[in-house]
Amino acid sequence: MGKRYDYQAIKQWVKRIYDAYGFSENDSAIIARSITATDLYGIESHGVQRLAMYDRKINAGDIKVDAVPEVICETPVSAVLDGHKGMGQLVAGKAMRLAIEKAEQSGVGIVSVRHSNHYGMAGYYAKMASDKGMVGISATNSNPFLIPTYATQPFLGSNPLAFSMPAQPHSFLFDAATTVVSLGKIEVYAKRGKTVPGAWAVDESNEISKDAKKLRKNLSAAPKIGGMLPVGGKGEKNGGYKGFGNALIVEILTSILSQGHLSADLGSGTVKGISHFFTAIDLHLFGDPGEISESLSVMLERIRNLPAETGEKIYIHGDKEAAAFEDRLKNGILIDSETVKEMAEISEQLHIPYQMYL
Amino acid sequence: MGKRYDYQAIKQWVKRIYDAYGFSENDSAIIARSITATDLYGIESHGVQRLAMYDRKINAGDIKVDAVPEVICETPVSAVLDGHKGMGQLVAGKAMRLAIEKAEQSGVGIVSVRHSNHYGMAGYYAKMASDKGMVGISATNSNPFLIPTYATQPFLGSNPLAFSMPAQPHSFLFDAATTVVSLGKIEVYAKRGKTVPGAWAVDESNEISKDAKKLRKNLSAAPKIGGMLPVGGKGEKNGGYKGFGNALIVEILTSILSQGHLSADLGSGTVKGISHFFTAIDLHLFGDPGEISESLSVMLERIRNLPAETGEKIYIHGDKEAAAFEDRLKNGILIDSETVKEMAEISEQLHIPYQMYL
Numbered sequence: 128m129g130k131r132y133d134y135q136a137i138k139q140w141v142k143r144i145y146d147a148y149g150f151s152e153n154d155s156a157i158i159a160r161s162i163t164a165t166d167l168y169g170i171e172s173h174g175v176q177r178l179a180m181y182d183r184k185i186n187a188g189d190i191k192v193d194a195v196p197e198v199i200c201e202t203p204v205s206a207v208l209d210g211h212k213g214m215g216q217l218v219a220g221k222a223m224r225l226a227i228e229k230a231e232q233s234g235v236g237i238v239s240v241r242h243s244n245h246y247g248m249a250g251y252y253a254k255m256a257s258d259k260g261m262v263g264i265s266a267t268n269s270n271p272f273l274i275p276t277y278a279t280q281p282f283l284g285s286n287p288l289a290f291s292m293p294a295q296p297h298s299f300l301f302d303a304a305t306t307v308v309s310l311g312k313i314e315v316y317a318k319r320g321k322t323v324p325g326a327w328a329v330d331e332s333n334e335i336s337k338d339a340k341k342l343r344k345n346l347s348a349a350p351k352i353g354g355m356l357p358v359g360g361k362g363e364k365n366g367g368y369k370g371f372g373n374a375l376i377v378e379i380l381t382s383i384l385s386q387g388h389l390s391a392d393l394g395s396g397t398v399k400g401i402s403h404f405f406t407a408i409d410l411h412l413f414g415d416p417g418e419i420s421e422s423l424s425v426m427l428e429r430i431r432n433l434p435a436e437t438g439e440k441i442y443i444h445g446d447k448e449a450a451a452f453e454d455r456l457k458n459g460i461l462i463d464s465e466t467v468k469e470m471a472e473i474s475e476q477l478h479i480p481y482q483m484y485l
Numbered sequence: 486m487g488k489r490y491d492y493q494a495i496k497q498w499v500k501r502i503y504d505a506y507g508f509s510e511n512d513s514a515i516i517a518r519s520i521t522a523t524d525l526y527g528i529e530s531h532g533v534q535r536l537a538m539y540d541r542k543i544n545a546g547d548i549k550v551d552a553v554p555e556v557i558c559e560t561p562v563s564a565v566l567d568g569h570k571g572m573g574q575l576v577a578g579k580a581m582r583l584a585i586e587k588a589e590q591s592g593v594g595i596v597s598v599r600h601s602n603h604y605g606m607a608g609y610y611a612k613m614a615s616d617k618g619m620v621g622i623s624a625t626n627s628n629p630f631l632i633p634t635y636a637t638q639p640f641l642g643s644n645p646l647a648f649s650m651p652a653q654p655h656s657f658l659f660d661a662a663t664t665v666v667s668l669g670k671i672e673v674y675a676k677r678g679k680t681v682p683g684a685w686a687v688d689e690s691n692e693i694s695k696d697a698k699k700l701r702k703n704l705s706a707a708p709k710i711g712g713m714l715p716v717g718g719k720g721e722k723n724g725g726y727k728g729f730g731n732a733l734i735v736e737i738l739t740s741i742l743s744q745g746h747l748s749a750d751l752g753s754g755t756v757k758g759i760s761h762f763f764t765a766i767d768l769h770l771f772g773d774p775g776e777i778s779e780s781l782s783v784m785l786e787r788i789r790n791l792p793a794e795t796g797e798k799i800y801i802h803g804d805k806e807a808a809a810f811e812d813r814l815k816n817g818i819l820i821d822s823e824t825v826k827e828m829a830e831i832s833e834q835l836h837i838p839y840q841m842y843l
Binding site for chain 1: 597650728731766768784797
């Protein structure tokens, strides 16, 4: 499936690649940290696996190496940022740092962003706030994947929302697409030649399909064929209308508030640039941050210790990521051979020696 | 099933009932407006149908007629409110008005509330903000209903979250429990002697049951038997972990931030008082409110006009409520005979003449 590679070495390799694209030393370091941290959390679909996609976008000029994100309007509690098609990790990092600064000054910081690019793992930015003792929220729109309830074509993005808050032994970290699964999960099943286990997506006839290879092909077409179902599934019977609504809320917070492009208009044609949303909230607004965080830790531990189904363990959002982080830091991050090959090819094109990182 | 009654007359009747409990004229009017507006929106499960439950709680002293909600701590962008076990509609109304005032002054207002009571329809408070041209968010915890993924007993509440924003021809209004359905929906199926159509709840053996009467009985027991599934369903196959996460986020925003009681500790025993969360965000933070709202209206209209499944119509959250509002205002609100009987009994106990309202 894949091999383990030393995290520090891979981070250095990624930084070298971004140095070579022409990003500043500082920006390359930020990008490399964000991308490889995602692999540390075990979210391999959004880490170095994405380098090939970013490479295509940089070469096509969809990601601008020299973009300088611009604050369009600003108050003590908010800002709107135009990413000017910069690298998503840079734009998002700047936006969340701005939200955190505003929260430090005013108690809360809300930053809506337009004209950015794929920013990796939504939770990475939410966790930037919880690492500072705050509540952090991060969301993004994307290419159109999600089919609204009773429609027959996609309109909304996979539109993930992440929420993080400090707790012991590690932060609460929720990070989830508003579709049943992210496209990456279908891709994993397709690569392994397996059928998908649930009702995740529909085919060209708007019928639920479990054929991972067909779904991957359809969902990579432009315009897409079929689409992905919202959490809650097809129709209204099991609450699909709620997943659709959550995706709409993310679309409002991202592309509507920032006056950027709708998910519906991305992915085919010439419209480019996705939108994000970030919020940081200082826990001092509600009392003693230590006490509030402690009561969260106690609640989460009570949930972990509830009676469980036979053979199952109850996980809190963030538990698996924290365990993966510890494991990967010690034993290396997991990269499949195809991704390593892609990284080697990118490095050769950029005339970067890379053998020492392997 | 039920009969139509003039909205103004029923609102007047409800106000008389609350006058008789000893609430001030002003407070009774606020309570009556909130409860009957819910019936106008067609959410009959949370309107006058709840008067009997409130009556029991008032008589038991769980709802304090003379409670004065108290601001525990406050900043220009936030407050924590202790409801001192007051009527949920009064506490929540005060909290959302405070959030709106802060948003008018500072751009955003966040108010977390503890020691309150059932506040009716979550969306009513979110819409208070969108009626002022703002984004409104409202959430509440509740008695424990939701079973965390892989657990075998409920811990979290049905934990609804509502989100509203101004649009034409009417506000976007999302209002949904983080369980697949609210208990009220199971009660409706039980009353009609029907089986439930989806995988909504599990029985005493942690197996999905479609027996509405059994589910209603189990879920009304203290402590509850079985429990309700999160949006996304049982296990992880179709994203149940995401619905569980959304319920956890609501629990954090309500009982954790306000330092109130957890859903898990309510519903049986002596712990009383639920927690709410409200946010109002001024659209001026992001640019011209008219333009932003217009772009939302345009997007929602595009979704309504997507190709639809045969025989189906695509609804945006708030469409059904707006249509019901218009219908009920003109043709009367819909009240079942059992509820009218309960209202008559309450009125007799309070020595209120009520025949003129029927």
